[in-house]
Amino acid sequence: MVKRYQKLYLGLMFLFLYAPIFVLIFFSFNQSESMGHWSGFSLKWYRELFRSERIQNAFFYTIVCAIISTTVSTILGTISALGIYKITKKLRELVLNVNYLPIINPDIVTAVSLMILYISIGFQRGFSTMVFAHIMFSTPYVILTVLPRLNTMDPNIIDAATDLGATPLQAVRKVIIPEIMPGIIAGALIAFTMSIDDFVISYFNTANSVTNLSIEIYNMARRGVKPTVNALATLMVAFIILFVFIVNKIGNNHKSKEVLKK
Amino acid sequence: MNKSLNRLSYPYLLWTFIMIVIPFFLIFIYSVTSSKEGSPVIFQFTFDHYREFFSPSNINILNKSIWLAFQTTVYCLILGYPAAWIISKINIRKQNAIILFFILPMWINMLLRTYAWQIILGRSGILSTFFNIINIKYEGILYTDSAVLIGMVYNFIPFMVLPIFTTLIKIDDNLIEAAYDLGASTKETFLKIIFPLSLPGVVTGIILVFLPAVSSFAIPRLLGGGQYVLIGNLIEKQFYLLGNWNFGSAIAIILMILIIISMMFMKKTDELKSRGGGTLPW
Structure with missing residues (x-):
């Protein structure tokens, strides 16, 4: 019962x-x-959707922005985490505290502070400012996922690598990076989702001609309900389900292969 | 080798200085100066913007924002805790699937999910069609307080359920067995064993719901209509409509202080967290 x-x-x-x-x-x-x-x-709302240049542009900008900002913030975050791992304790605390600011700050505060920065230095807002903003708010997450991996890594393996004749660059590439890879991948995934999903920070840091899907949906929904938004939503949901399905498939194949190896 | 590695952090130090520290100082400076026609050339120190904020109408907006965030948090907790508890007792094979289904809607754009509620709650929406069929008068609750609250709870409830769930599955079953063996009733076991042990998850959930809820501005705008003003909308208005950056910056600083105070308020339980967990499952 x-x-x-x-x-x-x-x-x-x-x-x-x-x-x-x-x-x-x-x-x-x-x-x-x-x-x-x-x-x-x-299917007329889908036809209307595919005729809308604004939405196609917004889709294009969303994807390109997510790819660029994820790539840059993953590389920047990983390199910085390596550095932060080795700097003095005092400096590390300072950097990490500053690093926390974009995470705990309300999105809208981060958004307006960046907007003021861009306008103060006379940087015309547009696609590049949006990408910079996305790098700014996703890099802290990459650092926070990579750093714990470095901390739990056995520090002796770096010494072992250099003792055996590896150059520092080789030690990083062949020993450290593989060791912290799960952290890097997790960080990249967070960065990508945050970029795709972002509304507030993009809204304040782009020009009228450059929008992403979130801004486009916001503008459409503000004007009132219209089925073209539904069509867009349906396509996005279908895309996500497909993505989850593929990831699941790959995950399952991986698992079964591991079982076979054993 | 070890020394050369620390140099890798220098580019990021510069980056955080330009992209995090300077912007923060800029909004601070804007909040305590006044300028004519939006140009910051003549700096004149003033506290007027803060004083302006503490006018009755703005305090009302602040109260409304905090009250809405509070209600959202309470509803998320009341509705979410039982769900987390039920899921935690299901066998592991099904559990993963159910958790996935909980996370899935979060991957759909937040604005789309909010827009979906516009459709449901609207005057000629699906709910009003339904009520018409069973002959109940329904005016549509879109653009009311209840609509905003529903939209907020809908968007934030996974952030409450997931951390509570992760603490609940970590609870050692032997503790619960021991409580029963020692004669505790179901109610006592829950109140004295299960609930206290799940507190770190509850606190994480409250933080993850309350903090973003205070500053949210898209949900209130889409479900509450143009007249529905929360503190986030007030900031947006200063920057987009009125061009009053100084006042907008002052509100942003006040919002930040509010967040910092609530974080400190929950810092005590942060110590609990490091002992118990209570993070999101990813």
């Missing part, structure tokens, strides 16, 4: 979490603009 109530509770919870998404998808195929009445199947 108790079990049944628990199942019911979880069921209601998932209804709460997923009903909005299903409604969104359902009405993307609606013929009329109404979101309350079903008046027949149609």
